[in-house]
Amino acid sequence: MERKTPTIQDVARFANVSTATVSRALSSPEKVSEGTRARVSEAVRVTGYTLNQAGRSLRQRSAKTILVALPDIRNPFFSSILDAIEREAAARGYGVLVLNLYFGHETIRRLQDFLLSNRADGLLLLDGSVDTNLLQALAGQADAIPIVVACEEIPNSGFHTVLTDNVDAAERATQHLIDLGHRRIGHLLGPDHNVVSRERFTGFARALAASGLAPVPEWSFRGNFDMESGFSAAARFLSMTERPTAIFAANDESAIGFLSGLRQHGIICPRDISVVGFDDLGVAPHYVPPLTTMRQPREALGRMAAEALIDIVEDPDALGIPLRIVLRSELVVRESTARIARGGTNKAGADTPSS
Amino acid sequence: MERKTPTIQDVARFANVSTATVSRALSSPEKVSEGTRARVSEAVRVTGYTLNQAGRSLRQRSAKTILVALPDIRNPFFSSILDAIEREAAARGYGVLVLNLYFGHETIRRLQDFLLSNRADGLLLLDGSVDTNLLQALAGQADAIPIVVACEEIPNSGFHTVLTDNVDAAERATQHLIDLGHRRIGHLLGPDHNVVSRERFTGFARALAASGLAPVPEWSFRGNFDMESGFSAAARFLSMTERPTAIFAANDESAIGFLSGLRQHGIICPRDISVVGFDDLGVAPHYVPPLTTMRQPREALGRMAAEALIDIVEDPDALGIPLRIVLRSELVVRESTARIARGGTNKAGADTPSS
DNA sequence: ATTAGTTATGCAATCGATTACACGCGGCCG
DNA sequence: CGGCCGCGTGTAATCGATTGCATAACTAAT
Structure with missing residues (x-):
């Protein structure tokens, strides 16, 4: 038998x-x-x-597989993009290999290996902080490996890119706070080295500038896109005597951590502070209070990136010039932001509202 | 050139x-x-x-790749298991292909294809609701395809399994509510057909029985593991005249949706109701109130499942009898559960105003 | 010195599918 | 009638790596 x-x-x-x-x-x-x-x-x-796919791959030198490299699968933002990518890839007959990109050379080596060993036909990179030289070596050869960068831009790299309008979206998020009467506005930063963080900060500063304001360095809280960092930021916020009345957080997770930290000390949102987040995670509408946030079109982003990558894989000359798609984020107003209180309740000492 | x-x-x-x-x-x-x-x-x-991996695969008939099939990548519960799997696989030189298992024959066909076409050496299945016949056909052949089922049990299938102690954990979660003095305890169900849902219900009923109580059919709310279904359940809860004082929710997501729905009508947790969840998602400690929940050892689960699968892939005779690992979940007590209020009969209409 | 054993290497078959090239056949056109 | 074309098919080379078997060069043992 x-x-x-x-x-x-x-x-x-x-x-x-x-x-x-x-x-x-x-x-x-x-x-x-x-x-x-x-x-x-x-x-x-x-x-x-x-x-037998191995036989076919060998002969045709194509694996019908794309490699998705991302900094953290657990992050719900990435996982829903991954979901969209997988759907699109499946529809076109491609498999999806995932690679966690902790950091360091070891994983870069692995990434390179996957591509060079013919296990994947192209790379979908969801992380802007990868060594550019190495990538360009991969992309620049005679039989170039198709690469699409999504979510995070790698400046001047010439890679095909699909992303959201981070600067503009951050500007609109901040403008929303200004529209509500806030003048003392702080920012909960993303990770230092991160492109997206920087773009969001830029948009933040731009909105302030447009209203004749400037970022107060004290009110830019270190953050890391995760809940813990938001939680820690809350401690710093609480220790300050001059506090902002509103915060634009670099993403929903840190916003949630921040709110959670504040709440433990009786600071209530939106009564005492307004917070706007970024991403519109699934939990955002169900948080307490429901989060005002910039909704990124995650599904579209994943789908379009996968689409573009597979197009290039199947016809390397499909795109003449480097592709650059920018998707628009949308402000979703919920309950974590409110018109600034009249008498300026937000005192930690004897501070008067700037109005 | x-x-x-x-x-x-x-x-x-x-x-x-x-x-x-x-x-x-x-x-x-x-x-x-x-x-x-x-x-x-x-x-x-x-x-x-x-x-060139294709060449090697062809000759050695092994792809150095495992296939992970799951019902929904976006679900944070699964994505963190996937993360652990990827880490373990990477450490042992394996790649990870992911496959979204929406439902229906189409995806099953794809699953089969991946395995049979030599693109993956083994299957890690995170979903118990897949057609068993088909799987057994895959696993039962002469050159059997290694399969490990994780998270969800497929009864009597004889597959290697790694899971958590759902029945027992659910029993302990419910017991926690009983220990706090609750007697009127409801359950927010998981999806109907789902094995895990049923196990958790069983544990729930068992805990009640041990205290001479029985589940009240009215108080078993339909649910689907997602926030929306929890939110809908809240509406039903609100419409009832005889309400439970505590709820054991099948998972954190539905618990959050439920709490969110209640809050919109001024029902405050834990003052008016106690809720215990399941999973200990990242947001659980930062929710309002911080969620009491059963923490599943997700990382361990993913790691051990991957470990077992790769062991079998590399030596099909490694395991004599079907493996069965059961990991223990741990109750994490936070603020969403509280000792029942003294006179608190919790009748509709007799609600104390919330503010 | 002969035999046996060990080590390092090469030769060539092999994995399974694809595809360039060639062939045979029938129809069509001049 | 002869040449050309196109269709359907088969033959065999090919993709890149692994591995059973053979061989050669040494070492060790008798």
């Missing part, structure tokens, strides 16, 4: 044709006569044949 | 040895002399050789 998985040879034998014909019948049916086609289908059915 | 990626042939030519020797130098160094080994390394360095 030692049956091996059937190969194209078995099918050929059964259908009484050559392996070449079987191959053609399966991948370009129009090249084969109707009768033969039927015999081959039947033979496939009977033998239970399935393609 | 039309350089192709170098092959083992190029290395062999450069090092003045045969391809066989190069292959051996790279994968079993102890079989070649020291001098040759050095020449080969040098040649590899100079030519910039990297292995």
